[in-house]
Amino acid sequence: DYVWPGEHDHMEDLLYLQFGFNRFGFVDGILSCGFGQSVQGSQNSAEWIRTAYHDMATADVEAGTGGLDMSIMFELNRDENRGNAFGNTFGHLANFYATRSSGADLLARVCWRSRSVCGGYDVLLRVGRIDATEAGRSGVPEPQQDLDTHTKMFAMQGFNQTEMIELVACGHTLGGVHHEDFPEITGVDTKGQVTHFEYGNSNTAFDNQVVTEYLQGNTSNPLVSGSNDTTNSDKRIFAAGGNKTMQALSDPTYFQERCQSLMTRMIDTVPSTVTLSEPLTPIDIKPYINMLALNTKGTLDFSGYIRVRYGADTGRSADDLAAYITYTDRSGKNVSTPINGVRSTYQGGTAVGFHDTNFVFFAWDTQLDAAAGISKFHIHVTTKSTNETVVYENGGAGFPVQDTVLYQRHQSCLSFAQNGNGGWDGSITVVAAVRSDALNASASAVLALHFASHVSQGAGLDRLEVQVEKFVRTEQTVAGYELFEAKGMAINQRSDSTTFDIVLDEATKVDFQLTSPLKQESCKPLVQ
Numbered sequence: 001d002y003v004w005p006g007e008h009d010h011m012e013d014l015l016y017l018q019f020g021f022n023r024f025g026f027v028d029g030i031l032s033c034g035f036g037q038s039v040q041g042s043q044n045s046a047e048w049i050r051t052a053y054h055d056m057a058t059a060d061v062e063a064g065t066g067g068l069d070m071s072i073m074f075e076l077n078r079d080e081n082r083g084n085a086f087g088n089t090f091g092h093l094a095n096f097y098a099t100r101s102s103g104a105d106l107l108a109r110v111c112w113r114s115r116s117v118c119g120g121y122d123v124l125l126r127v128g129r130i131d132a133t134e135a136g137r138s139g140v141p142e143p144q145q146d147l148d149t150h151t152k153m154f155a156m157q158g159f160n161q162t163e164m165i166e167l168v169a170c171g172h173t174l175g176g177v178h179h180e181d182f183p184e185i186t187g188v189d190t191k192g193q194v195t196h197f198e199y200g201n202s203n204t205a206f207d208n209q210v211v212t213e214y215l216q217g218n219t220s221n222p223l224v225s226g227s228n229d230t231t232n233s234d235k236r237i238f239a240a241g242g243n244k245t246m247q248a249l250s251d252p253t254y255f256q257e258r259c260q261s262l263m264t265r266m267i268d269t270v271p272s273t274v275t276l277s278e279p280l281t282p283i284d285i286k287p288y289i290n291m292l293a294l295n296t297k298g299t300l301d302f303s304g305y306i307r308v309r310y311g312a313d314t315g316r317s318a319d320d321l322a323a324y325i326t327y328t329d330r331s332g333k334n335v336s337t338p339i340n341g342v343r344s345t346y347q348g349g350t351a352v353g354f355h356d357t358n359f360v361f362f363a364w365d366t367q368l369d370a371a372a373g374i375s376k377f378h379i380h381v382t383t384k385s386t387n388e389t390v391v392y393e394n395g396g397a398g399f400p401v402q403d404t405v406l407y408q409r410h411q412s413c414l415s416f417a418q419n420g421n422g423g424w425d426g427s428i429t430v431v432a433a434v435r436s437d438a439l440n441a442s443a444s445a446v447l448a449l450h451f452a453s454h455v456s457q458g459a460g461l462d463r464l465e466v467q468v469e470k471f472v473r474t475e476q477t478v479a480g481y482e483l484f485e486a487k488g489m490a491i492n493q494r495s496d497s498t499t500f501d502i503v504l505d506e507a508t509k510v511d512f513q514l515t516s517p518l519k520q521e522s523c524k525p526l527v528q
């Protein structure tokens, strides 16, 4: 069972907070199946699925190499990867790319989402993919190759001939062939023009029309009925084994089932060194700590949200809920005075995510005695109509909080200034507080800032490199805490929107803090 904090909390947020309060907006590039960032001939859902396949196509399942690993970003100079689809896809992924959301996981997600927004069957996503640092082998199928070559290529990717036919049909239900990129197929090279694989508007529906048109012998698919027979690869593939597979796929339900299964296998093909998570289900009760920091009164500001899932399968109804927390102090003493959660008002305090998941948010904001501190909290959810309260204990041990190292966000700041070379130089200052008794206990304790710096690797996504800066102890002591500062660390222009950790040791850290809220801070001293 899920225990907070979980390794994949951030991916879970990206997946399940799409609209409404606290949304991440991953969905914005694909609000509809035909959506195409205003570029004529561009269909995001189709481009994203094609990108995922081209990334995965260089797998060698027997050797355990390649698969969905984002190696595609190093492979764009190959003729097998023609067109703008890949660059467009990276552009979207870049907004969500972070230490806890690898490019490969994000690519799996957009592929997965593309099918469902177009009406294909849904599936729960596994995560944990790791990004390649260099190109993989070549080997994406190209239309001019013969059936035998294609069969061998798919075998290397882990698909037999029947599965090859099925997977190609699943892919070629969306989008089409761009004239500009493949004039040898379409006969023309007009920019922005596309010949779709299916007639009418079916290129924006995940349906089996590509199959039925083929079987009826009247298809718009330029890889079947193209005047250049050399590049009619779908024609050769679909007919392999005597059309039996295509006939089976003419059943719409069977088509959906096969695509669900094979496309899941496609995105779950990863190098043998990578272990994928279990499918990510929406977490029922999930807290978020926004702040645990010393304030000018010498107490601890403690604020956050309780996110409660509601909807038919949970037995909870948003308007009938109330939530509060209680906590246990550092010494283990329970403080039973409730810290009330107030339902957030923005967007009704509710959020919606994939798989029709609904959440309601309750915000708490309180002050704690710094001397007594906090070690964990407990979430209480009340059904107002029955006055019944359930206490959630995070699998038994409560929701843990470490109060040894605090991140003093209001004392921190981040800024960029134009340099003489037409670029920008950044500077980040982070202030942290460490409990004096923890320092006494460990004279050698070193507090360090681990900043996820974006380093260009000349590819679609940057490499994330940990830039480490030691904190320096200031003269200031507040309420049993010593203040530390990592002052004016130089950061590069690409790193304005990233994350950092404040680390005392493996078990004692404040991690995955976003830089974006720091732009609103001004390094205000903590004056009492």
Ligand code: HEM
Residues within 6 Å of the ligand: 043, 045, 046, 047, 049, 050, 053, 082, 083, 085, 141, 142, 143, 144, 150, 167, 168, 170, 171, 172, 174, 175, 176, 177, 178, 179, 181, 182, 233, 237
């Ligand atoms: C022998 C195997 C395959 C060949 C030769 C092939 C070839 C092609 C070609 C030439 C295009 C046109 C690209 C463009 O103009 O942008 C295309 C588009 C596409 N392919 Fe494939 N493909 C193969 C297999 C697959 C598979 C297995 C998938 C995914 C499951 C897939 C998904 C797509 C999609 C979604 C498009 C539309 C892209 C868009 O409209 O932007 N293809 N394919």
